Amino acid sequence: MAVVKTSGARLAGICNCVPALRFDNLADTVAFSTEEVRKVTGMAGVAARRLAGDSVCSSDLCAAAAQRLLQSLNWDAASVDALIMVTQTPDYFLPSTACVVHRRLRLADHCAAFDVGLGCSGYPYGLWLAAMMLQGGGVRRALVLHGETPTRFADQADRSVSLLFGDAGSATALEVSDTPCADWHYALHSDGSAYDSMIIESGGFRDRFGTDPRKHCVSMNGALIFNFTIKRVPALIDETLQGAGVSVDDVDYFIFHQSNQYIIKHICSKKSLPVAKVPIILKEFGNTGGPSVPLTFTEGELVRPADRALRLLLLGYGVGLSWGSALVELDPRASLERVQLDNTANGASA
Numbered sequence: 001m002a003v004v005k006t007s008g009a010r011l012a013g014i015c016n017c018v019p020a021l022r023f024d025n026l027a028d029t030v031a032f033s034t035e036e037v038r039k040v041t042g043m044a045g046v047a048a049r050r051l052a053g054d055s056v057c058s059s060d061l062c063a064a065a066a067q068r069l070l071q072s073l074n075w076d077a078a079s080v081d082a083l084i085m086v087t088q089t090p091d092y093f094l095p096s097t098a099c100v101v102h103r104r105l106r107l108a109d110h111c112a113a114f115d116v117g118l119g120c121s122g123y124p125y126g127l128w129l130a131a132m133m134l135q136g137g138g139v140r141r142a143l144v145l146h147g148e149t150p151t152r153f154a155d156q157a158d159r160s161v162s163l164l165f166g167d168a169g170s171a172t173a174l175e176v177s178d179t180p181c182a183d184w185h186y187a188l189h190s191d192g193s194a195y196d197s198m199i200i201e202s203g204g205f206r207d208r209f210g211t212d213p214r215k216h217c218v219s220m221n222g223a224l225i226f227n228f229t230i231k232r233v234p235a236l237i238d239e240t241l242q243g244a245g246v247s248v249d250d251v252d253y254f255i256f257h258q259s260n261q262y263i264i265k266h267i268c269s270k271k272s273l274p275v276a277k278v279p280i281i282l283k284e285f286g287n288t289g290g291p292s293v294p295l296t297f298t299e300g301e302l303v304r305p306a307d308r309a310l311r312l313l314l315l316g317y318g319v320g321l322s323w324g325s326a327l328v329e330l331d332p333r334a335s336l337e338r339v340q341l342d343n344t345a346n347g348a349s350a
Contacts, residue, residue, distance in 0.1 A: 003243025013335030045261025053343030058147030061169025120318025166286030
């Protein structure tokens with residue numbers, strides 16, 4: 001699709017939620033030698049990750065984030081008109097995880113709630129959907145939730161994934177702006193010809209009860225994913241900036257899906273992006289999938305001027321294959337928070 005824009009949406013706040021359990025790759029890994037761990041995590045830039053317990057799902061992380069965000073914004077649950085849940089680690093095949101969270105948050109029955117089954121590219125897609133709903137009328141407030149627990153589908157014997165993934169959930173509040181605000185721009189793409197380059201083969205209805213336990217874990221063609229990323233993301237940056245009529249200098253921060261430190265730095269060098277404009281949070285949180293984009297809002301140490309909005313280019317890319325961008329503004333009033341969830345899924349703490 002061509003670069004598209006939406007008008008009249010305000011990002012009111014983001015709250016992220018991570019599990020309280022911190023896993024130190026070097027100190028806590030027993031499946032691989034110290035040398036192997038240093039090699040893999042050194043390249044990826046992942047020193048530690050947050051791990052959800054067996055009883056914690058994406059819905060728990062997102063619900064905790066959403067509950068805190070509604071409190072911080074002083075939003076009545078009845079004022080939320082739409083809830084979009086982006087995840088590839090749902091609680092159930094049915095019902096939708098959005099309906100599970102709808103119940104947890106006690107939202108009104110006029111609130112539309114649905115899932116979007118995207119992973120690493122899901123945050124720009126979710127923002128676009130929500131902003132389109134706001135622009136269309138009838139919806140004044142929307143929540144975009146993005147949660148993943150990839151550590152639950154990683155084969156612990158596969159060092160290419162087991163040392164890199166972390167778990168996280170997020171909640172983003174959007175509302176119709178009562179004052180003039182900048183348009184947001186998006187570029188969204190897909191390439192299904194490589195759908196099996198990152199795949200969990202069993203468990204779905206194509207192979208419901210597959211007996212090979214390895215096929216219930218993610219399999220990744222690392223070389224193909226790497227080549228896809230370094231080919232598509234630089235072009236995505238150019239496309240979005242040109243479509244919005246802005247330059248690199250006009251963007252305060254480029255917030256990448258936190259896939260791999262080497263990949264991000266390679267793209268930054270290729271596009272001559274200033275290091276100070278590209279926050280990287282892989283060291284403490286690993287690759288949390290799509291939620292890594294909103295997580296970088298709170299953990300990336302963004303400098304927020306008191307007198308103007310930040311212009312941010314958000315970049316998601318990966319499984320699908322799917323990639324997308326969102327050029328948005330974050331005004332100084334927006335709430336940014338992060339909470340932790342213990343592994344009983346019963347409560348969150350700041």
